[in-house]
Amino acid sequence: MxxxxxxxxxxxxxxxxxxxxxxxxxxxxxxxxxxxxxxxxxxxxxxxxxxxxxxxxxxxxxxxxxxxxxxxxxxxxxxxxxxxxxDTTGLLALPWTRAGATDALHEGSRLGSGAAPRRLALTGPFARTFVEQWRATVADGGSVPARKERPPVLPASPPSSPPTGAGSGRHAGTDSLNWARARVESLETMAGTVGPDILYPAARSDLSLLATVLSAADDRASDTELLSLAARTASLCAGLTIGLGDSVTAERYYLVAARTAAVAGQRELSAACLRGVAYSHLLKGESSEVVLLVDTALSVVSTRPSLSTSGKFPTLPFLPVEALVERPQYGWPKGGERYA
Missing domain, CATH: 1.10.260 (434 Repressor (Amino-terminal Domain))
Known part of the structure; x- marks a missing residue:
């Protein structure tokens, strides 16, 4: 039934x-x-x-x-x-585990392919429950072990497509990690100079691929790295959708990113994404949950986030906030609120 x-x-x-x-x-x-x-x-x-x-x-x-x-x-x-x-229970009801984070990434990869969500997900009791679960996960250091070794240094020019076998086997090896990291770093760099209408489809495609790789791989040694890269990609998708004027979809991406980074034990990144959730609420004109979200995020970081050169809102890691303010030719938002 x-x-x-x-x-x-x-x-x-x-x-x-x-x-x-x-x-x-x-x-x-x-x-x-x-x-x-x-x-x-x-x-x-x-x-x-x-x-x-x-x-x-x-x-x-x-x-x-x-x-x-x-x-x-x-x-x-x-x-x-x-x-x-x-619009809410599918994403918010997922467990705070590797499997839950992977499912959230799959949910995130479907954003933008159908009808846009109509309302913010993290409101009222949903916000309080999410914050409590987030705090518990961050306090536990995530649910996957940290990598003991870092992969070799990336080549200067990232490949334009995944290496042979990436996501098709049961082992996410060094080549796949190198490719994924190069792609994320490349997109993050281009976000400062290229319009969101151009970058968003590429970022969505990469998020879908990372979710597929995580679903297929049973190499837990690579989980932290892959989850972190996926969280960065979801966060980038959030920034790009804000640039496209869709703060409700951006909130979903930030929720995916915050969960994924928390499960990976990346508390600073996860806290930044939680602040991103708050920012998307401000852009939507909904301030009820902002103080709760920002205070929660700031409670676990080592230093308070810096403000952008405009002094209007905090700089999120992996997201060029200054560009979001100063490029009206792409329809990116011109203002915001200071988090105090």
Whole structure:
């Protein structure tokens, strides 16, 4: 039997039936709809499909998950719940493990190939749950061992295509790592001079390939390196989509990058990507979660992030923020907010 979308929505914030019932009852009362009994049986009946919540209960659920009230009346039950889950639970419900990070990368590689997400994913309870899970993963140092050896130094000119066998076998060797690192560094360098409309398709393609390599390889010694490169690529995709004016898709990429870097034990990179999530929220005009995200990111880094030369927002590693401000000919954003 297929899971009800309300169950997916509830589980994505880590709430049990009793805790979700209490949360909804509190929200219902705060919204001025009056008292609602906080019974777990009520939530269970909704999720079983036996009963439909009253309109005020639906509005409380929608408010809790930051779904506009107009969507509740426009789509009806349970279509509006399905709409709320399609953009969020698939990515946010993944485990903070190598497998979960790889699945997140596959989710990220599909961004840009279909309809763009319609709303920010990390809002309300989703944000608090994600932050708690992120803190725990970063505190544990990730879920994969660090590499004991670094690959040889890269050649000056990176190859334009993966080496023979990259992603086709069960071993991600030095050649694959060298190729992947060269590609990431090349794209990062070009991001300062080439428009996002040109670079974004290449970055998306590389992200898809890295996800495939990680899925195929059983060489755990290369995991940290591959995951770090994939996180950098996802972060680059985020910056490029911001340049293309799509901060909602950028948020998804930053979420993928933050998770992947955290699992790899790259806390500085992961924290930078978490700040990227906050920045994408600011660009969307949604500031509710920004302080939580930025404070969480700053709590684990050794030094506070520097500001760009414009003094408007922090420089993220692997993302030329100055270029995002000063290249209006490509439609890149002209301003932002200072993180204090």
């Amino acid at each position: 297929a899971k009800h979308p309300l169950a997916s929505l509830r589980e994505s914030i880590g709430a049990s039936h009793p805790s979700y019932a209490r949360l909804l009852a509190d929200t219902h009362e705060k919204l001025g709809y009056g008292h609602m009994a906080a019974r777990r049986e009520k939530v269970s009946r909704w999720e079983s499909g036996r009963t439909v919540p009253e309109l005020t209960a639906q509005l409380a659920i929608a408010h809790l998950h930051r779904v506009p009230a107009r969507e509740v009346t426009r789509l009806g039950w349970p279509a509006w719940v399905e709409s709320a889950t399609e």
